[in-house]
Amino acid sequence: MNVTAIIINGIAVVGLLIAFVKDGKKAIKSLKMAGRSFIKILPMVFIIIIIIGLLLGFVPPDQISRFVGEQSGFGGILLVGAAGALMHIPALLSFPLAASLLEDGASVSAVAAFITTLTMIGTITLPLEIKELGKKIALLRNGLSFIIAIIIALIMGAIL
Amino acid sequence: MKKDLKEKQKRGMIRDWVLLGSILITTVVLLSIFPDKKGAVISTSWDFFIEMALILPAVMVILGLFAVWVPKDIVVKYLGNASGIRGIFLAIILGALPTGPLYIAFPMAAALLKKGAKISNIIVFLSAWACIKIPQEMVELQFLGVQFMISRLILTIIFVVIMGLVIERIIKWGDKEGGVENAI
Numbered sequence: 439m440n441v442t443a444i445i446i447n448g449i450a451v452v453g454l455l456i457a458f459v460k461d462g463k464k465a466i467k468s469l470k471m472a473g474r475s476f477i478k479i480l481p482m483v484f485i486i487i488i489i490i491g492l493l494l495g496f497v498p499p500d501q502i503s504r505f506v507g508e509q510s511g512f513g514g515i516l517l518v519g520a521a522g523a524l525m526h527i528p529a530l531l532s533f534p535l536a537a538s539l540l541e542d543g544a545s546v547s548a549v550a551a552f553i554t555t556l557t558m559i560g561t562i563t564l565p566l567e568i569k570e571l572g573k574k575i576a577l578l579r580n581g582l583s584f585i586i587a588i589i590i591a592l593i594m595g596a597i598l
Numbered sequence: 599m600k601k602d603l604k605e606k607q608k609r610g611m612i613r614d615w616v617l618l619g620s621i622l623i624t625t626v627v628l629l630s631i632f633p634d635k636k637g638a639v640i641s642t643s644w645d646f647f648i649e650m651a652l653i654l655p656a657v658m659v660i661l662g663l664f665a666v667w668v669p670k671d672i673v674v675k676y677l678g679n680a681s682g683i684r685g686i687f688l689a690i691i692l693g694a695l696p697t698g699p700l701y702i703a704f705p706m707a708a709a710l711l712k713k714g715a716k717i718s719n720i721i722v723f724l725s726a727w728a729c730i731k732i733p734q735e736m737v738e739l740q741f742l743g744v745q746f747m748i749s750r751l752i753l754t755i756i757f758v759v760i761m762g763l764v765i766e767r768i769i770k771w772g773d774k775e776g777g778v779e780n781a782i
Binding site: 440442443446447449450451453454457464465467468469470471472473475476478479481482483484485486487488489490491492494495496529530533534536537538540546549550553554557558560563566567569570571574575578579582583586589590593594597598 | 607611614615617618621622625628632635638639640642643646647649650652653654655656657658659660661662663665666667700701704705707708711717720721724725728729731733734736737738739740741742745746749750753754757758760761764765768769772
């Protein structure tokens with residue numbers, strides 16, 4: 439078990455203890471909620487895990503790095519950024535997927551672009567965003583998010 | 599409305615399980631055609647499974663605790679009339695609290711705008727909600743390491759704030775133009 443996992447579990451345990459001391463009923467409600475979201479995300483977790491297995495098992499690293507690695511350059515970053523903007527997977531699960539790509543030859547920039555566009559840009563939620571906030575704000579936010587995601591990715595690639 | 603949402607979620611769940619089933623079948627077929635890949639695929643999937651299993655339950659518990667303990671109107675209460683550096687800071691903190699998916703932030707943001715909150719703060723709030731969520735940062739730390747997580751976090755905060763200010767300028771500028779037109 440690594441340090442991060444220990445810290446996260448520690449926070450959860452301490453949080454739960456405080457919750458139970460303060461208000462048992464509310465604590466149980468939180469636990470039930472946790473259980474429900476866990477079950478809800480479970481099939482996606484397995485799907486991502488299997489995809490990662492297949493990806494690393496079947497696609498040779500030089501193929502991955504050709505499309506999203508260092509030699510793919512700016513085009514590769516744009517490509518992965520666009521994929522992230524269009525994909526609709528839970529943000530929590532984008533990190534293991536990103537880690538597996540990184541392990542298999544993707545560049546830091548490409549992985550950073552993927553995570554940033556995936557979380558910041560919501561093509562599926564765009565109609566709702568337009569309805570609530572108006573076309574101007576929604577389109578500006580999503581459009582500029584793509585640009586800053588690419589800038590963030592390029593800087594990440596330069597410093598890491 | 600609520601029933602609709604539940605119905606939609608249920609359908610989403612079924613779709614996820616069907617997807618999982620078809621991916622499992624595809625994997626079994628693939629591995630029986632290429633048995634030499636079996637070891638690599640299974641050991642990779644297993645490693646990632648263990649890493650997920652170590653943190654996902656704890657992340658869900660933290661999410662549950664926040665959902666129950668942090669009142670939904672906290673955002674409206676604090677972000678409504680905050681401005682300047684304090685406003686931006688609050689927008690980031692309130693957005694980062696693990697309080698649910700992005701689509702519940704839109705009506706909150708809309709209500710705040712009507713109340714006269716600054717556009718830049720709302721954009722920063724929405725962006726923080728989308729990509730600086732505390733549980734997300736934890737999972738990022740676990741899988742991509744501290745250097746990656748911290749640098750992306752700092753860069754994201756800087757650029758999201760710039761984006762908020764730029765969008766505010768554009769909207770205000772557009773309004774002014776529209777205002778002149780309307781006056782004529």
